[in-house]
Amino acid sequence: MQATLALNLIAAAGLAFLPEAIALPRASLRRSPVSFALHLSAIAVIYACLLLITGRVRFSAFVAIALVALLAGVSNAKYASLQEPFVFTDLSLFSQLFSHPRLYLPFLSVATVAAIVIGVAMVIVGFVAETPLAQRPVGALALLACASLAVAYLCAARLPLTLNPVDDQKRHGFFAVFVAYLLNGMKPATARQLQDALAAGPFASGAPQSAPDVILIQSESFFDARRLAPSIDRAILKHFDNARRESVQHGDLTVPAWGANTMRTEFAVLTGVDQQQLGYARFYPYAFVRRACASLASWFKRGGYKTLVIHPYYADFFGRDRAFKHLQIDRFIDIKAFADAPRAGPYVSDMAVAASIVAALDEPRNQPAFIFSMTMENHGPLHLERVEAGEGAAFHALGDDPRWRDLTAYLRHLANADAMLGHLIAALRARPRETVLCFYGDHVPALPHVFVDLGYEPSRSDYFIWRNYGDAPAIRKDLCAEQLGPALVRSLEPVRPRGKPARTLYPTTEQ
Template identity: 60%
Template structure:
């Protein structure tokens, strides 16, 4: 009952059975290793409490409970602690620390009891584990963690997702779905350079209310007025889990179709799969990914070659780049994109997928100086708005990045298509609650420096964005006869 969202008291029989079997398995396993019954009982309860506490911290920030694929990110807790540890409150850290101390003390104090048969002890551990599999398979689940937890309880759902998600059928379904993606065939009629930008936590924050300064989005508005398509984009992530949106855009696969793989699709990529990068690579493009962070984050260093990227410029490429807060500035990413385009062979177009990092939280760790808020919103200097001020400061830089890049392309003699989108809304639940809003959608535009047409507003899902981009790339119709942006500028 400590996990949020709270589960109903009366739960389905199968969920109660699965919970009991799971705790019993942990107890039997610890007892088989330590031969300490009291310690094993305390350790079992402590483990459930620990996972529940971590789940509560995640839910408080991201509105999603802890799920089994989050275990794959456990190593990143130590390699990139700034991205995770600040979301644990002092109270949770103290409680976790105290629990660990008590469990260790219990191990030292309790004397081991030598069992009569080691084989029977291990059999007692294997039996609940074996029984848990068929129970988990029969538990009715929606794969909406909130709904499932409210119905079945946190630990039963966590274990059911874990056991069902690791079944061979989950991997088979993943392979079948991605194999049917839209980027396995086709070639462009013309071959412009293509830039795809995933902007960290970007969305049109003016939807929060009139308090947000509209001039923060001046260059974004310019881009939309000149764009072929623009609108809101429905993404399969909220506040974090960038890789879900990233995978949907790059592969054109709808998140819910992936089954249990939807929570961390990169963990299920084991072979080459069709993507935007492989599509452009097959068409003769040089495919490069740019991300001013560590290549192993989300396992991109392993996954991106399987998606068809020939090169990956990570944090090492930005060793001397300027920072905005703790991360590489969006301005530096814009310069890296321009440098890639200028270095391109005239006979070989470029597909550049750039992921920004500047606006990545935790925002509450950033310093906000007195007076900074007034140029970005009219809500005042109260501490409750500091995270919003920090966020809008980075939005201002993202807007400048758009302007810098499109200004360069307007004078370039290379035909270029730019697709810009936000991966998810920022993790600002307390700000949104105080404003009485609940933003869900990000924003996008598809722009090019050749052809001309009235911009068309279309709201899309993340998995539809790649196909929309290819449609603009392949569309030559009347626009092919119209002047290049550099010609219009003269």
């Protein structure tokens, strides 16, 4: 029996390399011995654990192989849409597949879904068809599982990784990299590294010396789409253009996300910490925020500010409700407050978010406000949205070809984001209190097929910092996401012409 178990393990370990052939980006079989050892030891752990639980030899070998194939298929779906393979932190978002299926399931192709269904059916049939062992070598299997796990940990620690999933996968193979990220990333050191980076970040000390109200808006999938082609209507972002001309500072924003993974850009802006300092936490930083830490919100709180988040979606998405408390957010207004708000497509409209921001500013209070708002209207999947014949003419001159359908849906929402800006800036300009508005896009939209057809693939979003007080020339300065918060802080103190009175201010705790 021992020989049979060993042969099945060897077969499973060898056959588990076959799914690597479908994993994108492709990896050469010319890899380091460490990556091969990590792949084989991980398969051995899975096989031994399944055999301990089920007692079914061939079934355990088949499931070990099928698991690699499943991960590779899901990874390919993610890579096709977001240019990034499946990484270990995506496992922690698995429950969101069921609670928010519209955000995930449409990105799985019919072939991928069919393969998953067939694979599950085969697993069930295999489990039922195979007779379990009458006597399981429990001790030997437990020893194999523990020894293999120890080898996997050693190999994962020794594997030379860049933490760029695409580059690492090309060099070491999909499954070895996935396992290495998982074993290395789940160590307590990951959370410690994040906390240490925040403790040394730009908001760990200091406090505001003045007290304007401050609004920070993260606009879903916003970027200046006119860069894609001259055929896109220039007037689609007229309010955005006006805001940039009147701004203190504006420019392109380099963000650590493409097509999705909003929380990476969000975390960089709120903490001022570069993803290189986060180690494995860079992929899903909120999962590793486990105690009170420094952030842009905590910096404002030291100046006596009330800190507020407005987001027209569920507070528990990405674990924001838990993480934001550690980031020193006093209050979170989420989808429950937008039950009767108008929609634009499947999500709450940007204009409704603007109305909520203005309402929050108008609440009676005796302290300044820092309001962080994330919009939702332009969230995909855009290919599920309805586009009428001829609708594209209002936004571009590319015609009604079906390949521009998703672009039309995107530009429709982009125009709504621009209208939101016009409404909000008009309201802020009329306010008696000094107010600062910082606006930026979290990432470009997931429209890879549109970008290919237009021959241009964007990677950066845009930002501006605007004030309703003081005089300053608009400075063009391109930034990285982690530099935006410090730039916002620097913009609070204007150079005011002699004799020009300040607008109404709240007192600060520093005075």
